[in-house]
Structure formats: structure tokens, C-alpha cells
Amino acid sequence: SAGTLDDITKRGELRVAVQTQGPPFSLVGANGERTGSSVELAELMAKEMGVKITFLDFDWDGLIPALLSGKADLLVADMTPTLARGMKVAFTKPYMYTGSTVFTKADSKFKTTEDCKAKGTKIAVLLGATGEKEAKTAFPDADIKSYKGGGPLLLDAINNGQADCGVNDVSAVKGQSTAYPAGSFTIMPDLLSKEPLAFATRYDEPDLLVWMNLFLDQVSVDGRLQKNLDYWVNSDAWKKDH
Amino acid sequence: MIEFRGVNKWFGALNVLRDITLSVEPREVVVVCGPSGSGKSTLIRCINGLETIKDGDLVVDGQRLGDPATNMTRLRTEIGFVFQSFNLYPHKTALENVTLAPIHVRKIPRTEAEQAGRELLAKVGLADKVDAYPAQLSGGQQQRVAIARCLGMRPKIMLFDEPTSALDPEMISEVLDVMVAVAEEGMTMMVVTHEMGFARKVAQRVVFMDAGAIVESGTPDEFFSDPKTDRSRAFLSRILRH
Amino acid sequence: MIEFRGVNKWFGALNVLRDITLSVEPREVVVVCGPSGSGKSTLIRCINGLETIKDGDLVVDGQRLGDPATNMTRLRTEIGFVFQSFNLYPHKTALENVTLAPIHVRKIPRTEAEQAGRELLAKVGLADKVDAYPAQLSGGQQQRVAIARCLGMRPKIMLFDEPTSALDPEMISEVLDVMVAVAEEGMTMMVVTHEMGFARKVAQRVVFMDAGAIVESGTPDEFFSDPKTDRSRAFLSRILRH
Amino acid sequence: MIWQQLQSLAGSYPLALRGLGMTVVLSLISLVLGTLLGFGLGILRTGGNRLISAAIGAWVDLIRGTPFLVQIFLIFFILPEFGIELDAFTAGIIALTNLAACFICEIVVAGIRSVPTGQVEAALASGLSRWQRMRQVVLPQAMRIVLPPLVGQYVLLIKDSSVVSAIGLTDLTRVGWLVVQRVPNGLLVFFLVGVGYFIVCYPLIMLARRLERRMGAAHGEVQL
Amino acid sequence: MLENFSFRTIVEYLPLFGQGLVTTVWLSALSFAGALAVGIVLAAMNLQRGRLFRVPAKAYIDAVRATPLLAQLYFLYFGLPRLGFVLPELVVGILALSLNSGAYVAEIIRAGILSIPRGQVEAGVASGMTYVQRMRFVILPQAFKVTIPPLLGQAIVLVKDSALLSLISVSELTRAGQLLASDRFMPAEGFITIAAFYLLLYYGLKGLAALSGRWFGLQPARSST
């Protein structure tokens, strides 16, 4: 039978599920345009396939079902490919590494990661994110609060004093904190962990998975991946454009 | 026209109707009397199927009640009923109460039905209350609307449950005059009432009930001048004494 | 005990009570009669403040109605009222209907109140319906519960609005006997009724109303044998004729 | 800082309008359909047929008892496994209509049951057909009991429509979440989202109040 | 997603669901009690003659019903601290649910009270009962009978709304399912299990409602007016 790639070519459309979880990976820009690091990579994929791209914008609850039910061909979000998750979906090779970091309000008495280990410290994490698990191992005595609703909510909770320290993906924290006046938060230099990020597709689309891995190889070799990451993740250059 | 054959009815353990056998001919006027709680209301409520009977047969206008072949809705259009507690529609004016069924059941054109309704209300002395809602009417006025509502349907059989209980003596005689006129036009009627004047004037038969059973039944003359049972003698003597 | 001085009341444009002046002495029994819609119910409803009056004075048991200094709730515990439409509490049994106010308003111990309630119900012939709910009672039975409920409060003044309308003649005389007994114990009473036998037996005065005004007022003997106005003459002749 | 945030919020107004439009269209369609269906189900349920009545009862319980997210999830993601493929908008309308119908059914049933038996008997006795009894006697009286919770249900439903973002529709609440990523003042953003819902819901509440007053007057209502 | 439905994983996550269920139950129970209290007070205010009580009660009820719980939650969680009140998440959650649901409950109770025939009120007045006694012995018991079904509806809305509290880090039933969905990428398992548990709660509530209906019960049959 025809493979997924043939289907995509035939319909002339690549259907990508995104989560719009916030800068720098996926966001809606100042003028209402959908953009971000992952979004641009997906657009690049479609361009290389020679088809147009359709973004399906789900919130977290809808993301996995969209992929598993075949509503989307692939899933582009800053997801950590854990072994447990890998039992259900096919992850590509990691295209970048990040990790969870600890951040606090700038004038807080918690200056270092060590400070946050004190008993009863209120630590804000995202529900179900890898940061949640890492916080539990790194701060066994702390009071972990899992919020649902995305990275910006964590920053809001820290900023408002509902929690003392936050733990989240470092790129997300950096990207999202730019919305605040400079210097609002202290972001600890050390990472709690090193985490790969990958795209995902279904196991019944082996041709697409192979192609996506090939795509990642290509863009790393020709530097387009690095350019994307430098623009979005490793600096806040994107801020002036979006 | 109405025929009870060995009818029994229970409310829980209470045998409200005991072995009722009674036959009412077309154009006959039957008055039902008896002490409070003796089952008079229940008896006439059975006739238009507001209460179901447990055993025995009840045939009304040639149709057996409880028989699946009997179209109860059709049958009920031929039976007028005036409730002891009036049951006026609170959301309709006096006139609307009277015209509702003629318009929707009898399919009489609205203007015609309203004309007839006004006349009927005038007949019972309510020409000036045509547009009042039940809550704005005195007890006696409500009862008269209920009577007009029943007359408006021009049924073949009319059942009245104490139709003059809320009226003053003056009004009683007016309403009874209306009923006498209807009776004289050849209507089949069963009237629960203790207006002995009415019974003497138009009833062909008086039925006396006690504790769910028909104790005595006869012409008004027989019944009033020569009651056969001790129970009815006692009842009559109390009426006369007071 | 009850004193109306130039009382007027309107329902919208309708002048239901016109210039009522009437004084009822302690221990006096006054019967109010008159055609349907003449304002009898409204008149006695004013006495316990169920209707408010527009001008004129109404003084009950030494307290002026409408006066801010008058404690209406207190005053009402001294006034018993039997409604034309009974208004029994549907969620309470007959006995509970009778004992509710004595227990909670008069603060009579429950067992004592129940004892008294049973006796009252027995007095009106309902010994076997003590635990029935209003929906399980016939019209006449409901009315008797309403009367027992009023008696149970042992008020100083009793107001009855057609207390025997739903009763058969036999029961009427029994209930009237109960009322006669109460009257003879020296109760102040106003009774809207058309039971002329009762009026003759216990009333010190008969008040005849028409179209909101008191047309005539006098002893029963005067009123029945020698009515002064044309209106009352006509009313009486209709009663006698029928 | 507030000023600066307001400025960047202003840029998002086309997005917000689109979200508001989605919320309004979704809720309007499903409210109308849901009301019709809900009244129909309610009337059927109080009708004589035990089987129909039990079936409706079971369905209503199932829908009222489970989270709306799960229902919409099943319709959009699981139904395709049985060959029923719907686009997000249609799935949203179906899910919301069904939800509305089930809640409204219960409200209607309660209203119908509150009408005194004497009223039904009077209508029976004058030979009104089942539908006429409903239409002329029972429903108008039931509406007094039905209207306040019905409007409550409407506004709840308008707000429940936000769950459709799980299947990729961008409604007003979703816009809030998108905007809050760039303007991290959740209090301000969701205050504005609240204002958006208020603009939709408040006229509905006012309308209901008016209707209620009119019906109350006809019934000769008194204060306590 | 259904063909590989994994009951084993659900069983593995059952303890988590159990904890979530317990939290949801007591959280909702407290909040509903609060909502009833808020609702009764608001309804009583709304039924007064004087504008002094009626106007603020109406304004509150309208404002709360016309805005989403999410915005209200935000206001309480992030807004109150700015006014100097920092409250624990659970308190904020219960407060938000009570205040929100209370507005709906108030309307339900008001409708129930207004459905009582005026003759009933008059009978209470005439026997000298105070306002409170009338409410307690005559009006509320009859009103409750009509309001039980819509109150049940509101209760189940509240139970489900309590899921929103996972936004402010209260971990309840829905969260357990979401964890299963995001740890294992098993959304069908996660969400269907949640649905089953909520359904369980629903039937529990329904049973309670039936019980309380019998408590206030009265025979329908013939009416007394």
C-alpha cells in the first residue's frame, strides 16, 4: 500500500499538530501570526516535501490524540522523548538538547539552586512536564506545586509570590521571561538535567519517520538548524521581529 | 350512557369504591350525595378516566374504559367536568380558560369561540371579569369560570363536583338556573351536590353514597320523603335539622 | 376588638372596600354575607394584614395596623384564620398541619401539642386521617383540617372564610356545632358564611356587603325578618326562593 | 509596564475578535439546537413510554455525569475509528448540542413535574390532546420553574464551549492562553477575556429577567 | 487508540486516580456546602422588598454568571495577593468554586421559592410565624422539593468544574488522567478512566438527591387548592 509520504504528496498538504505552548518554540506573534522555532522547522519540512503546511493547534490534552487518531501526520512540540512515551509514538532523533533550570524572582532570598532545597520551599512546575519529575528528585523536601496551563503561568506564579522557585525547560524560561521587564527573574546557570527534544510521528508511518530523521540530518549539516536555534533559542534576537 | 358494573377501587388499603353498579341513561340527571369522604368525587372522576378502576366494568358512551381500543382523548371531549377545586389555568385569563378547549379541541374559529365565551361568562355573572386572571378572582368567581369552561365545550355528558360550594346563596340559584336550563335541553348529567332544591327540581334520580358504596338510589321524591336505609335517614335528618 | 374606621381599598381601578366602618366587640360573633365578589374575603383578610389598606384606620386588639409600632407577627398569633381555599401545607400530614404553629409559635411541647391536635381532629371527625397528607384527603376533609388548624392556635379572634363550603350538610352541622361551642366559650369571631342557621343561632350581628360597601348591619332577627335596603331584600328573597 | 502591556494587547485584537466570534457562533448554534432537542427529550421523557423514558434517562445521566472534555475527545478522536470522520467545528457543535440538550432535558422534566396534577387533569378532562396539554397548559406553567435554571445553563454552556480548544478550535479562552504567552499578565488578560464573555452572557441574563417579570405578573405573584 | 486500550496501565495508575478522587470528593463537598450557604444568603437578599439588599445581590449574581470561572479563579489567585491577601491554593479553590456556584444556586433557590403558591405564604403569615419560621417550616421544604433536580445539576457541574483547580496546582481527579496521558501518551486510557470515576460520583450524587427528595418528600397526587 501507499505510504504516508505518498498520501501527503497526493493531498499536497502536511498536517502538523502544534501546541502553541509559548516562546521560543511555538507562539502567536504580535500580529497574530503563528511562529516559533519548531513552527519554522515544520514549515521547512513542508517546503522540502513540496507541499503546503496546515497547522492544527491543539492544547496539551488534544495533542497526542490528534497524532494517534491520524488527524495529524506529525507532532511538533518541545517534547522530551522518554522511553515510556516511546512505547506509544515514534520519536525522531533529538534535534537539540535542553534541560530544566531553576529560576526565582530577581529580589528573592533564593539565590542559588542549593537555596531552593530548603524544607518547605514552594516549587512551581508544569503538570506532567519533565521538570515536574526532576524537581521531585532534586528537591525532595520541597513543596512541589504542579500547575497546568503553560510556562507563562509558572512565571506569573513566581512573580506573584505564589511559589518561591520555578523549574522548567531552560529555553522556555528564557523565551517566556522576555515578556517581563528585563531583570525580573534570576535564572540559575546550572541545569538539573540534560534533555533531548524531538519531533514525533506514528509507528505506522515508518516512511515519514525515516524522512524526518533524514531531514534533521540534512538541516544540521547545512546549518539551517543551527541558524534556527541561534535565532530562537540561544538568543532573544526573535523578540524584535515578533 | 354511563354504566358501572361491579366497580371497585382502592387507595392503598382503603376501598374507596365498593361494588358500584349504576347505570345512567341518556338525558338523565343524577344527583350524587353523601357524607364527606364517601367517595363521590372519586366516583365521577372515574367516569372520565382521571382515576383508574381495579375491577369491574365502566362503559361510557358505548366505550369501555381501560379498553385499549378506547380513544380516551376523543371520549373526554364529550365529557365536561367541573372540579371541586376548580383547577383553573393560572396563566390564562377567564376568557382564555373558557375558550382554550373549544379553539384547540373543537377547532372553533377564535373569534367565534371568544364570542361564545363572553356570552357564557355573562350568563354566570362575570361579564366584567373576562380579562382577569384566576389569582385576581374571588373564590365564587373562580368557580363560575370553571362552570363556564365546562359549558363551553358543549359535551354530551356533564359531571359536576360540588359546583356551587364557593357561591353565596344568591349566586347558587343563578348558577343552578344555568344548570337547570342545560339539563332541560337534554344533557346527561351527574352532579355531586347537596343542593336539595336542585335535586328536587331537575334530578331524575338521587344516589346516596356512604363509605364507598351506593347505599340508596331512587327518585328525589322517594329519597327525600321515604328514605329506605337508616344511614340515609340519619343523613337527611341532619340536613333538615340544621 | 376590631375596629374599621373609613377604610378603603383598591385593586388597581377596582374599589373593593368602600368606606368601611365597623366595630366588633370582644366576644361578639359577626356573620358577613353578601354576593360573590362583594369583598367579604378582602374585608377579613385585612384584619390580619394579609391585605393592606389605603386609607382609613383599622385597629385590632388595640393595635393600629400599618403603624410601625405594631408587631404584626405577635398580633397574628392572636388571630386565627381559615382560608376559603384551605391552604393546607402539602408537605405535612393533617396532624402536622395542626401542630406546626402551636409548637413553633406558641412553643407548646410537642407531645402536648400532638395530643391536643389529635383531639381537635377527632372533634371535626378526622380521627382516622391524622397521618394523611392533604393530597390524600377529600375536599371536605381538607377543609376540616384547616378549621382544626385554626382552632389549635387558641387565638383571641377567629376569622373564618366560608368554613363549610366544601362540606356536605351533615358535616356542615357538625363543624358548625364545633364553631358554636367555640363561640359560646366567648371567642371573638367574624365568619363569612351563608349558613343562615348558624347566623341565627350564634351571631350577635349580621353584616351584609355589596360591591365593597357594608349595605346593612343588624341583629340576625332584624336582618332576616325586616331587611332595610332593597339590595338585601332582593338577596334574601333569592336565598329563600331557592 | 501596564501601559506597555496594554499596547501589545491592542495588537492582538483581531485575534481576540476571531476568538469571540468562534465562541458566539459555536454557542449560538448549539444553544438553539440544544434547546429544541432538550425540550423534545424532556417532553418524551415525561411521556408514557417507559422504554423511551428510561433510554433518555440513561443517556442524559451518561452525558451529565462525564466531563465534557472526554465527550468531545470521543467524538473527535475516537469516532473516526468507527468510520465517522468529522471536522473540528462540526464535532464541536455536535458535542455542545448534545451537552446542552441533556442538561436542558433535566430542567424541562423538573419544570413539567412541578405543574400541579389538577392542571393536567383539567386539561385531560376538556379533551386536549397530549401535545395540546403540553403546549397550552403544562409548558407555559412549567416555564416559570424552567426559565431561571435554563438561562443559568445557557451561560454555563457558553463558557463550556471553551473546551473545544482541545480539538483545535480557537475560541475566546484559547485566545487568552495564546496572548498570555507574550503579555504575561494573566490577571489582565483573563480579566479582558471575562469582559468578552460578559458581553455575550449579560444580555441573555437580562432578557431572561424581563421574561420572568412578565410571567410573574401574569401569575399574580406576591413578595414573601 | 481503542484497539490497544491498556487496562494494565490503568490499574498501575489506580492509586493516583484514587488520590485524585478523594481530593475531588472532599473539595467538591466543601465547595458545594459553601455554594449552598452563599446561594441561600443571596437568594434571601434577592427576595427582599428593599433595594438595599436586592441590588447588590442581583449585581453579584449577574456578574458571576456572566463571566467564566477561569477569570474568577485568576482574580482570586493572582488578584487577591496584590490586595494583600495571600491564601493557600486549596482555600482559593474552595472559595472560587463556592462563590461561583453560589450565584447559580441562588437563582435555583429563588425560582423554587417563587414556585410556592401564595396561599402557602399567607397560611404561614396568618398563623403568626416569623419570616424565618415561615421559610424554615413552610417555604423551604416545599421549595427544596422543586429545587433538588436543578441543584443536583449544579452539584455535578461543580464537581466537574473542580478540575479547573489543577490550573492552580490543586491535584484532583482530572489531573491523574492527564498525568497518564502525558507520561505514557495514553490519552484514551486516561480520559476514559476519568469519565468512569466522574460517572461514579454522579450516581453517588444522584442517590443522595433521591434520598433528600424522600426526606422532604410528599405525595404528588391531588393538589390541595
Ligand SMILES: Nc1ncnc2c1ncn2[C@@H]1O[C@H](COP(=O)(O)OP(=O)(O)OP(=O)(O)O)[C@@H](O)[C@H]1O
Ligand atoms: N390520592 C389518595 N390517596 C389516598 N386516599 C385518598 C386519595 N384521594 C382520596 N382519598 C380518600 O378517599 C376517600 C374518598 O375521597 P373522595 O374525594 O372521593 O370523597 P368525597 O365523597 O368527594 O368527599 P367530599 O365531599 O369531602 O369532597 C376519602 O376518605 C379520601 O381520604
Ligand SMILES: Nc1ncnc2c1ncn2[C@@H]1O[C@H](COP(=O)(O)OP(=O)(O)OP(=O)(O)O)[C@@H](O)[C@H]1O
Ligand atoms: N389580587 C386581586 N387583583 C385584582 N382584583 C382582585 C384581587 N383579589 C380580588 N379581586 C377582586 O376583588 C373583588 C372582591 O374579592 P373578594 O375575594 O373579597 O370577594 P368575596 O366577597 O370574598 O367573594 P366570594 O364570595 O366569591 O369569595 C372581586 O371582584 C375580585 O375579582
Ligand SMILES: [Mg+2]
Ligand atoms: Mg369530593
Ligand SMILES: [Mg+2]
Ligand atoms: Mg371570598
